[in-house]
Amino acid sequence: MRESIIMKIHYGTALGAVALVAVHILMRMSQKFSDSLQYQNVITNYHFLPYALMLEAILILLSVHGFNGLRVILLELKQGSTYEKMINYGSLAAMAILIAYGSRTILMAGMGVS
Amino acid sequence: MAVVEAPKPSEESNTKTSSQPNTITLRIARSNPSEGQEPSFSEFQIPVQKWTTVLEAILYVKQNFDHSVAVRYSCRQASCGSCGMKINGRPALACYTKVSELNSNVITVEPMNNFPIIRDLAVDFKQLISNHKKMKPFIIREDSEVTPESKEFIQTPQDLEKFLQFSYCIKCGLCNSACPTMATDTSFIGPQGLAQAYRYVADNRDKGKDDRLKIVDDSHGIWRCHFAGSCSQVCPKGVDPAMAIQLLRGYLLGFRK
Numbered sequence: 001m002r003e004s005i006i007m008k009i010h011y012g013t014a015l016g017a018v019a020l021v022a023v024h025i026l027m028r029m030s031q032k033f034s035d036s037l038q039y040q041n042v043i044t045n046y047h048f049l050p051y052a053l054m055l056e057a058i059l060i061l062l063s064v065h066g067f068n069g070l071r072v073i074l075l076e077l078k079q080g081s082t083y084e085k086m087i088n089y090g091s092l093a094a095m096a097i098l099i100a101y102g103s104r105t106i107l108m109a110g111m112g113v114s
Numbered sequence: 115m116a117v118v119e120a121p122k123p124s125e126e127s128n129t130k131t132s133s134q135p136n137t138i139t140l141r142i143a144r145s146n147p148s149e150g151q152e153p154s155f156s157e158f159q160i161p162v163q164k165w166t167t168v169l170e171a172i173l174y175v176k177q178n179f180d181h182s183v184a185v186r187y188s189c190r191q192a193s194c195g196s197c198g199m200k201i202n203g204r205p206a207l208a209c210y211t212k213v214s215e216l217n218s219n220v221i222t223v224e225p226m227n228n229f230p231i232i233r234d235l236a237v238d239f240k241q242l243i244s245n246h247k248k249m250k251p252f253i254i255r256e257d258s259e260v261t262p263e264s265k266e267f268i269q270t271p272q273d274l275e276k277f278l279q280f281s282y283c284i285k286c287g288l289c290n291s292a293c294p295t296m297a298t299d300t301s302f303i304g305p306q307g308l309a310q311a312y313r314y315v316a317d318n319r320d321k322g323k324d325d326r327l328k329i330v331d332d333s334h335g336i337w338r339c340h341f342a343g344s345c346s347q348v349c350p351k352g353v354d355p356a357m358a359i360q361l362l363r364g365y366l367l368g369f370r371k
């Protein structure tokens with residue numbers, strides 16, 4: 001992929017995350033913080049489909065942004081074609097694994113398994 | 115042949131001013147990596163006047179104390195880009211830095227960071243020149259050959275203004291030596307090359323924009339700039355590579371055509 005496309009995704013995911021994390025924080029402020037962490041409240045949130053979808057979107061945006069950012073840092077730290085290939089594929093794998101693990105939590109809580 | 119004699123310290127006493135000491139300590143970093151010689155410093159007491167430049171102080175050492183000090187210079191007037199070095203920790207041209215402006219009795223000169231050292235103050239410019247060449251630093255167009263029938267390519271003052279500042283680059287490498295990305299990313303094109311890519315892309319006589327944008331849009335290209343801005347701080351010619359990089363990015367992000 002061209003670096004400019006990757007960086008457009010990087011900036012785009014950052015902007016998307018700012019918007020969605022703002023919504024996420026505002027929703028938490030609709031009640032007292034300690035209440036919002038009550039077991040029943042948390043489960044209710046996951047059962048509310050639009051909110052669960054938003055959490056999933058934040059998960060994807062920040063996994064892509066965070067691991068691409070880490071990829072950039074590591075590419076600048078050391079150079080070499082084998083190393084750079086490992087970093088590029090490694091960060092894709094890390095994104096996939098984190099998204100899969102986070103989605104598992106959202107799905108399980110959403111379907112009432114815990 | 116004219117014989118240039120070093121000024122004798124006694125002749126200097128009548129130029130002494132209260133703010134300016136007329137003897138300074140010049141510390142020169144010495145090393146010779148190819149001979150395995152570890153970096154060390156040689157210290158010299160040098161008579162200076164208000165107008166003495168750091169390069170003149172170094173040449174005084176070569177004339178009077180130690181001819182083996184390795185330093186690269188040519189024009190002595192901030193035009194050739196040869197004499198870049200770290201002066202009291204800051205990258206600058208030795209011929210364009212007066213001792214008196216440093217406000218210190220001790221002047222330390224070291225080779226520029228982010229370049230391989232050849233010996234003492236002389237560093238290797240191979241990578242800078244090769245990155246500069248990769249940017250195709252010339253006007254690209256089909257009819258670029260001027261024939262007896264052809265006219266010059268017309269350009270308005272406004273067209274010129276778009277790139278003029280960036281064409282003042284003398285390839286001294288100070289920007290690259292100040293760049294924090296260059297310190298670890300050995301494949302990074304660097305502010306010098308990126309600024310030159312912009313200089314030609316912004317020139318309305320040039321038709322090589324797509325070529326150059328492809329070259330800088332690389333994993334070690336334009337995106338590895340993180341806006342530290344130190345390149346523009348140290349540029350002795352007012353080139354402002356940091357701005358050139360952001361303007362060049364505008365083409366890749368679709369803000370500019």
Ligand code: HEM
Pocket residue numbers: 011014015017018021062065066067068069070072073337339340341
């Ligand atoms: C939501 C607010 C965020 C915004 C607006 C944002 C914006 C940005 C931008 C513009 C860059 C590029 C900087 C550059 O090229 O110099 C960047 C880099 C980076 N971001 Fe974020 N980011 C945000 C959140 C995060 C989070 C939560 C993480 C961690 C999971 C993260 C990890 C990184 C990393 C590791 C880099 C690479 C470091 C760098 O390039 O300087 N960011 N971010």
Ligand code: SF4
Pocket residue numbers: 282283284285286287288289290305306309345348349350351352353354355
């Ligand atoms: S941009 Fe300025 S600092 Fe960099 S090489 Fe050119 S003249 Fe020197």
Ligand code: FES
Pocket residue numbers: 186187188189190191192193194195196197198207208209210
């Ligand atoms: S000697 Fe030419 S720039 Fe300093």
